[in-house]
Each structure stands twice: as structure tokens, then as C-alpha cells.
Amino acid sequence: MKTALVIGGGIAGASAAYFLSGLGVQVTVIDAGVHAASAVPSALINPVRGQSGGVDARATDGMALTWALLQTLTAAGFDIPYGQTGVLRPIPDDKARARFERNLPPTLAHRWLGRDGLPTPLPPAWAHALWLPEGGWVDGAAFTRALLAASGARVIRGRVTAWTAHSAQLQEAAVDALPDVHTVLHCGGSVGSGWAGEARTHRMGSLLTLDRAATAVPLSFGAYLAPAAAGGVLGATYETPVQRWPTPELPLASLGWLLGKGDGLADLSGVGVTGRWTGSRLSGLQNGQDERGVWHLSGLGSKGFLLGPLLARELAGRVTGSLA
Ligand SMILES: Cc1cc2nc3c(=O)[nH]c(=O)nc-3n(C[C@H](O)[C@H](O)[C@H](O)COP(=O)(O)OP(=O)(O)OC[C@H]3O[C@@H](n4cnc5c(N)ncnc54)[C@H](O)[C@@H]3O)c2cc1C
Numbered sequence: 124m125k126t127a128l129v130i131g132g133g134i135a136g137a138s139a140a141y142f143l144s145g146l147g148v149q150v151t152v153i154d155a156g157v158h159a160a161s162a163v164p165s166a167l168i169n170p171v172r173g174q175s176g177g178v179d180a181r182a183t184d185g186m187a188l189t190w191a192l193l194q195t196l197t198a199a200g201f202d203i204p205y206g207q208t209g210v211l212r213p214i215p216d217d218k219a220r221a222r223f224e225r226n227l228p229p230t231l232a233h234r235w236l237g238r239d240g241l242p243t244p245l246p247p248a249w250a251h252a253l254w255l256p257e258g259g260w261v262d263g264a265a266f267t268r269a270l271l272a273a274s275g276a277r278v279i280r281g282r283v284t285a286w287t288a289h290s291a292q293l294q295e296a297a298v299d300a301l302p303d304v305h306t307v308l309h310c311g312g313s314v315g316s317g318w319a320g321e322a323r324t325h326r327m328g329s330l331l332t333l334d335r336a337a338t339a340v341p342l343s344f345g346a347y348l349a350p351a352a353a354g355g356v357l358g359a360t361y362e363t364p365v366q367r368w369p370t371p372e373l374p375l376a377s378l379g380w381l382l383g384k385g386d387g388l389a390d391l392s393g394v395g396v397t398g399r400w401t402g403s404r405l406s407g408l409q410n411g412q413d414e415r416g417v418w419h420l421s422g423l424g425s426k427g428f429l430l431g432p433l434l435a436r437e438l439a440g441r442v443t444g445s446l447a
Pocket of ligand 1: 130131132133134135136153154155156157158159160161162163165166167168169263281282283284310311312313314315316318326327328329330358359360401402403404405420421422423424425426427428429430
């Protein structure tokens with residue numbers, strides 16, 4: 124039987140483990156279990172990105188696979204809070220609407236809504252509203268956990284400090300636990316890139332957890348409001364991009380910015396803040412084999428749950444093809 128070692132158990136590593144196992148590979152995942160961006164309490168499945176309205180060419184396929192996986196895992200008994208609710212994008216002005224319209228492919232389900240057709244009220248300052256019926260939200264930690272468990276992979280808690288195409292070394296020197304494997308995949312996300320000493324682009328952001336969902340469906344422009352397992356969230360990745368992994372923190376000025384953005388999206392009176400979660404995401408997709416023969420899936424940016432499973436499924440196919 125072919126064997127693979129996956130470094131990192133976020134959505135990239137867990138999806139890779141799931142699809143590799145499905146292709147008959149025996150997988151071991153080594154995960155440090157810290158600073159995973161995939162632990163985000165509520166992530167949007169949002170095919171129309173940011174304030175530019177860009178749509179990734181794989182967005183529709185990625186979204187379909189993510190929903191299909193969630194349905195399969197839920198039917199298998201995994202408890203994953205998620206909602207295939209649709210996503211509402213409030214748009215501030217005609218110029219922004221024109222930009223979004225230019226980017227929207229006809230194949231992506233969408234509708235421009237008038238004020239009387241909104242699924243949730245919007246403050247009057249928003250000029251337009253774009254409804255994406257196939258979007259929604261998911262509890263990132265629960266989804267990732269379920270994929271890992273369903274993969275049947277052996278999971279080792281620990282940090283890998285060195286690796287080749289066929290071996291890896293744990294920080295805690297339990298070298299015996301790691302026999303050589305046929306192939307190694309590195310899916311370490313933002314923190315893993317930092318530990319590897321790479322100079323790549325990291326962007327930090329925070330979510331405030333709320334005692335109730337401020338809106339029935341996710342709202343996103345600049346920041347997002349979304350339902351979550353317990354109540355809701357208000358969040359964004361909005362700190363200045365940096366070239367080194369930053370220790371996750373929420374500067375006070377950023378807290379003010381985030382609350383202002385939230386107030387602009389919906390009436391938050393009576394909504395209580397119960398906590399916060401801060402993480403860092405890595406940009407610059409790396410998806411393939413490096414010159415040393417190590418496979419990589421990282422740099423999923425803000426599309427980890429939109430594209431991560433799809434890209435992992437494709438990568439698993441390439442990896443097993445190379446082992447044949
Ligand atoms: C505030 C915020 C909001 C976001 N919102 C959304 C959203 O709405 N929609 C969306 O799709 N995406 C969103 N994202 C992005 C998404 O979270 C990421 O794209 C995705 O989680 C990245 O997954 P990953 O598996 O590549 O990395 P991670 O989830 O970071 O996982 C990497 C794992 O590998 C482990 N690791 C790293 N190096 C090693 C090593 N050497 N040895 C052992 N283990 C190691 C780490 O400890 C970690 O557990 C958001 C991100 C943030 C920060």
C-alpha cells in the first residue's frame with residue numbers, strides 16, 4: 124500500500140488526507156494544532172470576492188464540492204454547523220456595482236435585489252444588493268475535524284521541523300514514530316510558512332463572536348456578519364499584509380474599525396460580544412511539487428473553504444498518479 128505524510132491538519136491538509144485515503148493511500152497527518160486559520164468559527168462560502176467582486180474561475184466547482192462534502196459528512200453522522208443560506212453582498216454605489224457586474228460570470232447564480240426583496244434589512248446607505256443564492260457559511264473547525272476523522276488517517280500531534288520528499292522529523296524527536304513514506308505533502312498554512320522561514324504574504328484578521336446572529340443570512344462588504352454555531356460573528360481579514368507570520372492579536376484601533384464596519388452592515392443594538400478569534404491567512408497559492416519532490420497546498424488566502432477541498436482533490440489525484 125502507498126503511504127503519504129501530510130504536514131498540517133487545516134482545511135488543506137485535512138482535505139488532502141480525505142481524498143488521498145479515498146484513493147487507497149495510507150495517510151499520516153502531523154499537525155501542531157496551533158494557529159490554524161481553519162479554526163475560524165464561521166467562514167463564508169462566498170464566490171464573489173472582496174470589494175473588487177472578483178470571481179475565481181473555479182469558484183462554482185469549489186462551492187459545489189464544499190457543499191457536497193458537508194452533506195456527505197453530515198449524513199455520515201458528523202456534527203458540522205453550516206448553512207447553505209445564500210450570501211448577500213451590500214454594494215455602496217453605482218461604480219462598485221459596475222465593477223461587480225463586469226466580473227460576474229453568467230454561469231454563477233446571482234440576482235440584484237431591490238429594497239423590498241431583501242432577505243435581511245440593510246441600512247439605507249447601501250445603494251445596491253447582490254444576492255448569491257448558492258453561498259453560505261460553515262464552522263471551519265468542525266468541518267476540518269470531520270474531514271480528518273472521515274479520512275481515517277493516523278493523526279499525530281506535533282511539529283515537524285525538517286522534511287524531505289520521503290521523511291519528516293518531529294520537534295520532540297519521536298523519530299521512531301515516523302517511518303519513511305512514499306510521499307510528503309506540506310499543508311502548513313500561514314504559521315507553517317512562517318516556521319519554514321519563507322518570505323510570503325500573511326494577512327491577519329479577527330472575528331468577534333456574538334451572542335446571536337445579527338442577520339439571518341451572511342452579509343459581506345469590507346467585513347462580514349454571519350451566523351455561527353452559537354450565535355454569530357462579525358469579522359474580517361484587514362490588517363496590513365506582512366512578509367512574516369505575525370503573532371495573532373487584535374490591536375485596539377482595529378477593534379474600533381471592525382465594530383464600525385459591523386454597524387454599517389446591520390443594526391447591532393442589543394447584540395452582545397462574547398469573545399474574539401484572531402488568525403492569519405497566507406496568500407500566493409502554492410499547489411504542486413517543488414524541486415525537492417515535496418508536494419504543497421498552501422496560500423489559499425481568503426478562499427480556504429471555497430477552493431481548498433477542490434484543489435486538494437485535484438492534488439491527491441496528481442500525487443497518487445505520481446506514485447503509480
Ligand atoms: C479572520 C479570518 C477570516 C477568514 N474568513 C474566511 C472565509 O470567510 N472564507 C474562507 O473560505 N476562508 C476564510 N479565511 C481563510 C481560511 O481560514 C484559510 O484560507 C484556510 O483556513 C487555510 O487553511 P490551511 O489548511 O492552508 O492552513 P491552516 O488552517 O492555518 O492550517 C495549517 C495547520 O498546519 C499546522 N502546521 C503548520 N506547520 C506545521 C509543521 N511544521 N508541523 C506540524 N504542523 C504544522 C498548523 O499548526 C495548522 O494547524 C479566513 C481567515 C482568517 C484569518
